[in-house]
Amino acid sequence: MYSGKVMDHFSNPRNVGEIEDADGVGEVGNPVCGDMMTIYIKVDNGKLTNIKFKTFDCGAAIATSSMITEMAMGMTIEQALEITRDSVADALDGLPPVKLHCSNLAADGLHAAIEDYLKKKEAGN
Amino acid sequence: MGNMYPKIRGDNKVVRIYMDHGATTRPDPEVVNAMLPFFNELFGNASSLHTFGQEAAQALICSRKTVADFLGAEPEEIIFTSGGTESDNLALKGIAYLKKNKGKHIITSVIEHPAILNTCKYLDEIGYRITYVPVDDQGLVDPADVEDAVTDNTILISIMHANNEIGTIQPIKEISAIAHEHGVLVHTDAVQSVGKMPVNMDDLGVDMLSISAHKIYGPKGVGALYVRKGTRLLGLSQGGSHEMKKRAGTENIPGIVGMAKAVELAEQRLEGDTKYLENLRDTMIRKILDSIPESYLNGHPTKRLCNNVHVRFSYVEGESLLMMLDMKGVAVSTGSACSSKSLEPSHVLAALGIIPEKIHGNLRITLGHENTMDEVDYVVENLIDIVKKLRAMSPIAPKD
Numbered sequence: 001m002y003s004g005k006v007m008d009h010f011s012n013p014r015n016v017g018e019i020e021d022a023d024g025v026g027e028v029g030n031p032v033c034g035d036m037m038t039i040y041i042k043v044d045n046g047k048l049t050n051i052k053f054k055t056f057d058c059g060a061a062i063a064t065s066s067m068i069t070e071m072a073m074g075m076t077i078e079q080a081l082e083i084t085r086d087s088v089a090d091a092l093d094g095l096p097p098v099k100l101h102c103s104n105l106a107a108d109g110l111h112a113a114i115e116d117y118l119k120k121k122e123a124g125n
Numbered sequence: 126m127g128n129m130y131p132k133i134r135g136d137n138k139v140v141r142i143y144m145d146h147g148a149t150t151r152p153d154p155e156v157v158n159a160m161l162p163f164f165n166e167l168f169g170n171a172s173s174l175h176t177f178g179q180e181a182a183q184a185l186i187c188s189r190k191t192v193a194d195f196l197g198a199e200p201e202e203i204i205f206t207s208g209g210t211e212s213d214n215l216a217l218k219g220i221a222y223l224k225k226n227k228g229k230h231i232i233t234s235v236i237e238h239p240a241i242l243n244t245c246k247y248l249d250e251i252g253y254r255i256t257y258v259p260v261d262d263q264g265l266v267d268p269a270d271v272e273d274a275v276t277d278n279t280i281l282i283s284i285m286h287a288n289n290e291i292g293t294i295q296p297i298k299e300i301s302a303i304a305h306e307h308g309v310l311v312h313t314d315a316v317q318s319v320g321k322m323p324v325n326m327d328d329l330g331v332d333m334l335s336i337s338a339h340k341i342y343g344p345k346g347v348g349a350l351y352v353r354k355g356t357r358l359l360g361l362s363q364g365g366s367h368e369m370k371k372r373a374g375t376e377n378i379p380g381i382v383g384m385a386k387a388v389e390l391a392e393q394r395l396e397g398d399t400k401y402l403e404n405l406r407d408t409m410i411r412k413i414l415d416s417i418p419e420s421y422l423n424g425h426p427t428k429r430l431c432n433n434v435h436v437r438f439s440y441v442e443g444e445s446l447l448m449m450l451d452m453k454g455v456a457v458s459t460g461s462a463c464s465s466k467s468l469e470p471s472h473v474l475a476a477l478g479i480i481p482e483k484i485h486g487n488l489r490i491t492l493g494h495e496n497t498m499d500e501v502d503y504v505v506e507n508l509i510d511i512v513k514k515l516r517a518m519s520p521i522a523p524k525d
Contacts, residue, residue, distance in 0.1 A: 010445075011452055016518050031521050034442055034461065034470070034485035038520040054520035058444035058461070062518065 002059065003093035009063035014070050017052040024117025028108045031056060035102070037065055039109040043117055046076050053109070060099035064088050064106040077114055083107055140454030142500045146340070146432060147289055147317060147491035148458055152383065153342040159386040160344065163379040171376050172365065181378045188385035195388045196334070196351055197325040204350045204368045205381050209316040212335035212350035213240040213283075215372065216312040219358030220281045220333075221248050228278030229253045234266050234295075235476045237285050238314055242472070245283075254278070262477050263425040264293030272303045282311045286329075287318040290460055290473040290489055291424030292433025294318065301330030310356065316340055316348075320391040321399065321431050332356045338380065342493075343387030347380030398494045402431040405492050405501055409434050412505045417512050423474065423487060430491075437479070437487035440522035441515040446488055449511040455504050458489045482521075 002010070019040035029036040035057040042050035051069040055062050068088050072080045085103040089095045095103060143151065163184065169177030171185045189200040196203075206212045221231065233245055235257045245255045256274040260266055266284055275282075282304045287294045297313050304311040312333040315324050320341035326334065333356065337348040352358060352371070364373025406429075414420055419439040438446070443461025450457055460471025461484075470484045490504070516522040 007452075010448060013518065027520070032481040034481075036520055054518055056440060056519040056521050057442050059448045061442075062445060 001096050002063070003095075005067075005092045006060060006063040006095065009066040009092065010059045013062055013066035015052050015066065015073075016054065018054065019050060019052050022052075022113075024113040024115070024120065026109045026112030026114070026116055028112055029057070029105055034058075035061060035105060037061065037105050037109045039065070039069070039106075039113040041110075041113045041117060043077065046078075048072050048075050048077070048080055051110075057102065057105070058099070060095055061102040061105055063092060064095070064103045065109070067092050068106040068110050072110055077117075081111060081114060083110060140503070142455045142496070142504060144490045144492055144496060144500075144504065145456045145458050146493035147292075147489060149339045149345065150342045150493055151495065152339075152344055153387065153390055155390060156343055156383045156386045160379045160383040163382050167378075171378060172367070181376075184378055184382050185376055188381045191385040192336075192349055192388050195392050196336075197327055198351055199354060201369060202326075202351055202354055204352060204371045205376060205384075206348045206350055206372060207346055207377070208339070208348035209238070209314065209335050209337035210240040212337070212348050213238070213312075213314055214244050215350050215358070215361055216333045216335060216352075217241065217244045217248065217281065217283060218361055219371070220310060220312075221253055223357060223359040224280040225253075228276075228280045230256070230276055230278040230280060232256045232258060232271060232274045232279060232282045232284075232309075234258050234260060234284050236260050236264060236288055236290075236293075236473045237283070238289050238316070241283055241285070241314055258284075260293075260476050263428075264288055264291050264423075264473070264477055265425060265428065266295050266300070268296055268299040268303055271300050272307075275303075275307045275309060279307070279309050282309055284311075284313060285317075286313045286315040286324070286334075287321070287430050288424070288473060289317045290471060291435045291477070292317070292430035292491075293425045294322070294428045294430065297329050297331060305330065317430060320387075320395065321402070323395065326351060326353070333358075338384035338387050341387045341391045344380050344383040347377055347384045349384070394494065399431045401494060402492050405496060405498065406432060406434055408498065409490065409492075409501045409505060410436070412501070413508065416505065416509050420512075421483075423477065423479070432492040434490040434492070435487065436490075437474075437483060438512050439483055439486060440519045441486040441512055443485060443487050445515055446486065446508075446511060449515070450488075450504070450507065453507045453511075455507065457504075458491075460487055460489065461485050 022040040023043045024041045026039045037055045040052045053065040055065045085107045088103040169181040171181040193200045258270040301311045310332045314335045316337045319336045332353045334351040339345040360371040362373045423435040443459030447459045
């Protein structure tokens, strides 16, 4: 039911973990519903220099979390904000229809981390 | 994912450990051999008067007797069907339609198989009233709740013999006694219990009972409904006068012969299998609970199918567990929301009162007589690693 790329990212997820001095943290989902994702970002000169994630969810959600960290690494904030659920799903050679919301979670998580960074930056100024 | 199975222990053997016998079982070679002639030279229609037909008719008679004997029933009390789902539909609708002028109330439980729950939902939609009795936190129905639910309009009580997810065995004998005191018919879905514990009609006292062949090392697409002599029900498919006019359609002779062989083997193996599986089950449960922190057994510790291990782990999700075990060559199942098409967690686990945060990380491991203690050890060892790996990835797991 899952593509080879999904299975690759699920069985060997990239960028798992936390960043202690993260510039932005995005937390989306709800453990009651069985899906929760936290994304940590480091930003330098407007570019994402490090991204880590932690996910409590199904195989598809772990794969989309891993994929989005790989996609966004090195991107500018503007570019990263343009990553959508569809682009994550496409990068994984598609997801089963019932699992499309998992890619939503990943995109939302990344965007939430960036918003958190921008908010902190604004407060800092 | 066939190419992903790992090789273990340096013997270059591909690991394929099947521990999902609650889903289906591998047909026994003796079952397959018994069926083969009925696909080939013995292909007749059991309704035909010539020799070809009579060979099939003879096989049908013998098979019906084998299944009846196994259940402690008479041959004319056995209706062959396409499986557990059809048997459940026939029992519920067959009684509901026939007795609609007597009453339109049916009692069932909240943890039934979808074949019962969705049939009840359908009957509800067309004007019947359904009472769903609750279960306790180990999945047991209280017969007193069943009795309290009985009204003058109650026509049928249907409570499963053993639950397909958590394996809890229900007090069917007591429920039958209560039902009959009130003049109400009783059906039980025994799809999961047959072959794993004694199932005898006089002992259970039920009026109808559903069984399926593929759960007992028989073929898919065949099952039976036991209907006690004197119990009338309306057939659901109209046509020829097959199966005591309760189920029209040319009989699936290869399937029925296969089911009879499976039943014959189940009867021979029942005692040995039960003891063997209980030992595997209890060893596995103990090893999992002892070696994985925050792991819990779902269901009842003793009133439990001999092959059912149903455990849950905090902070991880069931589908991920299942997929990682699959990559290690191990087949199990889960009632987690993410694994279902509806994205709803299992209605059975919800009925146990497990809090939503903890309902997601569950696994159902259903053992079979082909499984070994070595396989149990292999699965437990891998499960320990997998839970650790997923918890390291989980944002809600406490840090070490």
